[in-house]
Amino acid sequence: MQNVHVIGIDISKKTFDACVMLNGKNKKNSFDNNSMGCEELISWIKEFGLTDPHICMESTGSYSEAVADCLYNSGYKVSVINPLQVKSFRLSKMIRQKTDKSDCEVIAMFCLQNCPVLWSPKPRENKELYEVNARIDILKMELNRLTNSLEKEIINKIVANSINEEMQFIKDMIRKLEQEALNIITNSQKLKRQYDILREIKGIGTKTAMTILADMPDVSRFKNAKQYAAFVGVTPSHFQSGTSVKGKSHISRLGSRKVRKALYMSTIVVKNHNNAFQAFVNRLINKGKPSKVIIVANMRKLLHIFFGILKSNKSFNQNLAFHS
Template identity: 40%
Template structure:
């Protein structure tokens, strides 16, 4: 059996728990390129040739280490934290420390053998970095707008806020141009962006974000699988005769994808007849407004999956047909 490495990662460091036959070892490394090299030396010291490393999805903190381990020839799994948490509860874990978390991740990997991760191509990683930076700048700009609107400030403070907003506006504009230029240099990305943007309510920027955050979208076996990846599948709370909770989104998936789809879902209610019909039907059935909006977001992702899978631009008739196929699966 291959050795298993559970990794609990944070901004500055990561805890590693190595399971090798009947032995368990623990060590802490800095989350830096030098720390990655020290990890490899440690693994070599213990005669590790074949290894399955596992870590949680942690935003940007774990990406460099996952890529390093992959390039070193090890198997790597990057797992939804909710799965790890549920596994830890099933093991009746009472303590929560970085070492214990790494141990749980290692046991999870050893017991359930999660799917192996592979990094997206370099052009996707660059696109992902660009769109995430753009999102960060937009968020900073909105924070400054909120400050300006929240109360009265001295003239010097107002001038500082307005100057920062102007600078952020320029940076946002520059990044949007950089994203479009990057996509134009890669014909496959350009074609996929055009297909996604053919769906009413979705613009080229949202298409770029979807391509960056779900680069393997076409590889899913169904639109429902894609929706599950984004956490857009409904989660019911019904048990016996006493529990009748409201159905809501599972949110056990990519929050970035859900964020990217929310405003296009709102816009699609004006421009897309398929989402208009869906939203109106759910409202007539008494569904909560946010539940109906979640269904619209899921519908848009189904349509995105459909145009990418077929290679054909959106059409109302095709959209209806795709919906019927997805519902039948």
């Protein structure tokens, strides 16, 4: 059954706009994006006497997280949705206008018609792990940029020394952050257990295990392994119409690029060195599948396995993973 009372919120850095859909009419208001603004939003919502309203907003990182936390802690039902879903919904409704005022109304309409899954905040340790892991990735990108800058044929000696010193500093910071990530995991019984069972799979390294725990939502938010894999964007996307139009299939890529990148590197190792996957790989080879298709199939298989072991809190079982 659809919610009678829904609220759409469009969030920007300094402000956010809210739209209440009530008895066929829309009530809108703007608030500052801070703790005081959130309190004013809650007071404004209470003025309407709404019955168990469903509040929706787009995922905009730190800008939306504080508002979502505030509303969740106040007892409201909150959904944090992918901006691409709202964009597609807007196009389907042929809505041409795009302002903050119209955006919050579109989000409210989306909430009313689709009743998206409810959101709940990550535990503090998961948030900290995400922050540390994200910082490591940024530093590694900068380290790679500096390494490339040293490959010039002609480079000033002082400049080269400066770059080398900066690279050494970044390497030291990466080591400190990697240790901090391990400390966060070790100090959490749940994270430690999840990390250990992921690492038990031959070929799954520290970076991949950390990325799965830091960037993926808790498995309880997904109904099945297919949804879990779809979140990463490794599910197949087909293009076909009638009998005459048939495009080449590819992975959707509508998901976390960061998780796909970490998973890809582990998949290469698993594919070549994990005996548990050999029969699966050989079967795909015998079917004439290209190398890239085999890699993606293994990425998807790994995500299904991750979902299973994290959901059941049990170690990897080859017989269960590859049963016919």
